[in-house]
Amino acid sequence: EPEVTQTPSHQVTQMGQEVILRCVPISNHLYFYWYRQILGQKVEFLVSFYNNEISEKSEIFDDQFSVERPDGSNFTLKIRSTKLEDSAMYFCASRRQGGSNEKLFFGSGTQLSVL
Amino acid sequence: KNQVEQSPQSLIILEGKNCTLQCNYTVSPFSNLRWYKQDTGRGPVSLTIMTFSENTKSNGRYTATLDADTKQSSLHITASQLSDSASYICVVSASGGSYIPTFGRGTSLIVHP
Numbered sequence: 001e002p003e004v005t006q007t008p009s010h011q012v013t014q015m016g017q018e019v020i021l022r023c024v025p026i027s028n029h030l031y032f033y034w035y036r037q038i039l040g041q042k043v044e045f046l047v048s049f050y051n052n053e054i055s056e057k058s059e060i061f062d063d064q065f066s067v068e069r070p071d072g073s074n075f076t077l078k079i080r081s082t083k084l085e086d087s088a089m090y091f092c093a094s095r096r097q098g099g100s101n102e103k104l105f106f107g108s109g110t111q112l113s114v115l
Numbered sequence: 116k117n118q119v120e121q122s123p124q125s126l127i128i129l130e131g132k133n134c135t136l137q138c139n140y141t142v143s144p145f146s147n148l149r150w151y152k153q154d155t156g157r158g159p160v161s162l163t164i165m166t167f168s169e170n171t172k173s174n175g176r177y178t179a180t181l182d183a184d185t186k187q188s189s190l191h192i193t194a195s196q197l198s199d200s201a202s203y204i205c206v207v208s209a210s211g212g213s214y215i216p217t218f219g220r221g222t223s224l225i226v227h228p
Contacts, residue, residue, distance in 0.1 A: 004158070007134030042220040043159065043204065056215055076159065091158050100146040100208035100216070 004027045004107035012113045021077045023092030032075045033093040073075045082114045117142040124132035127225045136222045138188040146210035153202040169184030195226045
């Protein structure tokens, strides 16, 4: 089965530093998402992206966050100035169509640790 | 506000036993409900999808049920295996408007030999 791939699998950074998390969605998918999961808590929606623009974002996704699809394959999440509370597992997800019945395919995640 | 509540929070069972996980939701208008399995350190993987008209759906040893009237779903795992140890997440989507699904906190299942 095709996979969403994420790199790196682990990222350690100092508070205040910028980080870029990378994702390669499944090739024929059109809708892309970022979620995060703080240790022991539920998966939380951050942002959805379609047709080269943000379609929805949560209140977590503030001005410190940005997303980009720099080429035809990559989808990135940038955190401009990391805070301790940004430490979490970040999941990229994609789906072929945007309808609610369409299955979301998740990557294996990037574990971000902010020190 | 759309919410998904799961119980129990955690469950320990012996290999070979059956178990049932519960999900209650208040998402409206309802579109579908998915159960995901999340292995430790991995992304969630979809097990089943239930739409409004479906009461029961099976995927191997996993059987999901849906009662749209009471807004409840269950996931039954038969003859558990060690590899079933994971977090099981109930995710409910609304129809119309936002297609962003609402996630439950998950049930952590541990299967002991």
